[in-house]
Amino acid sequence: MKTKMKKEKVVVILSxxxxxxxxxxxxxxxxxxxxxxxxxxxxxxxxxxxxxxLTCEKLNVPHKIADLSLLNDIxxxxxxxxxxxxxxxxxxxxxxxxTVVPNRNMVMLSLATSxxxxxxxxxxxxxAHAGDHDIYPDCxxxxxxxxxxxxxxxxxxxxxxxxxxxxLDKGDIVIRGKELNVDYSLTWTCYVGKEKACxxxxxxxxxxxxxxxxSKYFQLNFKDPIEYEGN
Amino acid sequence: MKTKMKKEKVVVILSxxxxxxxxxxxxxxxxxxxxxxxxxxxxxxxxxxxxxxLTCEKLNVPHKIADLSLLNDIxxxxxxxxxxxxxxxxxxxxxxxxTVVPNRNMVMLSLATSxxxxxxxxxxxxxAHAGDHDIYPDCxxxxxxxxxxxxxxxxxxxxxxxxxxxxLDKGDIVIRGKELNVDYSLTWTCYVGKEKACxxxxxxxxxxxxxxxxSKYFQLNFKDPIEYEGN
Numbered sequence: 001m002k003t004k005m006k007k008e009k010v011v012v013i014l015s016x017x018x019x020x021x022x023x024x025x026x027x028x029x030x031x032x033x034x035x036x037x038x039x040x041x042x043x044x045x046x047x048x049x050x051x052x053x054l055t056c057e058k059l060n061v062p063h064k065i066a067d068l069s070l071l072n073d074i075x076x077x078x079x080x081x082x083x084x085x086x087x088x089x090x091x092x093x094x095x096x097x098x099t100v101v102p103n104r105n106m107v108m109l110s111l112a113t114s115x116x117x118x119x120x121x122x123x124x125x126x127x128a129h130a131g132d133h134d135i136y137p138d139c140x141x142x143x144x145x146x147x148x149x150x151x152x153x154x155x156x157x158x159x160x161x162x163x164x165x166x167x168l169d170k171g172d173i174v175i176r177g178k179e180l181n182v183d184y185s186l187t188w189t190c191y192v193g194k195e196k197a198c199x200x201x202x203x204x205x206x207x208x209x210x211x212x213x214x215s216k217y218f219q220l221n222f223k224d225p226i227e228y229e230g231n
Numbered sequence: 232m233k234t235k236m237k238k239e240k241v242v243v244i245l246s247x248x249x250x251x252x253x254x255x256x257x258x259x260x261x262x263x264x265x266x267x268x269x270x271x272x273x274x275x276x277x278x279x280x281x282x283x284x285l286t287c288e289k290l291n292v293p294h295k296i297a298d299l300s301l302l303n304d305i306x307x308x309x310x311x312x313x314x315x316x317x318x319x320x321x322x323x324x325x326x327x328x329x330t331v332v333p334n335r336n337m338v339m340l341s342l343a344t345s346x347x348x349x350x351x352x353x354x355x356x357x358x359a360h361a362g363d364h365d366i367y368p369d370c371x372x373x374x375x376x377x378x379x380x381x382x383x384x385x386x387x388x389x390x391x392x393x394x395x396x397x398x399l400d401k402g403d404i405v406i407r408g409k410e411l412n413v414d415y416s417l418t419w420t421c422y423v424g425k426e427k428a429c430x431x432x433x434x435x436x437x438x439x440x441x442x443x444x445x446s447k448y449f450q451l452n453f454k455d456p457i458e459y460e461g462n
Contacts, residue, residue: 070298101345106385114335138384154336
């Protein structure tokens with residue numbers, strides 16, 4: 001991994017999914033002093049947090065998991081309530097809107113900014129990407145730009161929000177990850193929360209499509225290393 | 232209390248201090264369907280939360296206290312850490328900067344927005360005022376305007392951030408509160424966290440100045456109804 005010997009301290013929001021894990025490898029490759037921050041908001045797909053931890057151990061990155069269980073109390077959704085069923089099908093479907101935790105991104109970005117200020121970091125990275133835009137209002141460019149502005153004003157010290165994957169779709173991210181040698185066996189995407197990925201929820205469908213795109217790009221069979229139910 | 236029979240649902244962030252308590256009375260007087268939201272972030276001046284509860288009971292307003300103790304974990308400050316002493320003196324002093332919880336306002340605004348979306352509210356009120364600007368970067372007009380923008384973009388439903396006391400100082404707020412018959416015995420301002428207010432910390436100094444200004448305005452002795460040490 002080549003380093004440019006920048007010693008700026010930066011924070012990466014790491015969900016344990018493919019996008020933020022690829023972003024972590026990407027930022028590491030640039031030689032920053034990287035701190036990873038994850039959020040536990042009682043998500044059913046909590047496995048991603050364990051994998052985030054393993055990725056950070058592998059890359060030797062300091063990793064903090066913040067307990068955001070109050071988000072479940074303050075604004076329930078199908079992702080956090082045991083009594084609400086996660087819908088099947090493609091992300092673009094109307095019923096996937098139940099999976100939106102209201103304003104989750106602003107909550108996580110604001111807490112990550114507090115953390116960044118506390119440790120003296122100057123940049124905050126997060127893995128918003130082009131595939132998210134349609135169903136999540138808080139993944140749109142206007143929102144990210146406005147949050148960049150809010151974050152730049154919230155403290156006397158300089159904090160810059162960066163979302164470099166903004167223009168990439170999930171397939172492009174896997175292509176980038178392949179170049180960075182990302183260990184995707186340590187990432188989790190399925191929203192259902194069982195031992196193996198379901199292969200059917202919107203998240204799984206999108207993940208599998210991303211590996212297909214990367215396989216076509218590299219003209220090889222770049223298989224998703226995680227296990228799926230019924231396989 | 233005159234009502235205009237608007238039935239819009241609105242959320243007021245209620246700290247239990249003078250500004251947000253006055254704001255709650257103010258919004259109530261306009262006849263909205265008001266929900267109050269407070270945050271417990273292990274503040275030493277936790278008494279304000281008990282008083283916020285009493286104010287809501289008195290005004291018959293639904294009141295939620297969200298547990299934000301993770302802010303202490305994610306970004307410590309003199310207001311939340313037992314081992315850090317709250318400095319004495321006026322707010323404007325350099326040493327008061329220790330009392331800044333990094334990015335606290337954005338964190339509270341983002342969570343309040345999640346709450347507002349969850350209950351179907353269209354407006355979110357908070358009591359930022361002109362006295363706060365100098366030492367808190369996240370009380371500046373640029374910050375509030377940027378957060379208005381971010382909040383308006385974070386969801387498909389319309390949520391508007393309102394900070395109507397932006398142009399008022401604390402004295403002006405007490406003047407407004409006097410007109411609204413605010414019960415200031417149910418508000419708390421001291422940062423030190425003892426049984427009686429200390430009368431010496433930046434918060435107490437500012438509170439006492441506010442009552443002096445209101446007294447001059449009304450040309451009567453409008454005394455602060457809470458108890459101070461040494462009185």
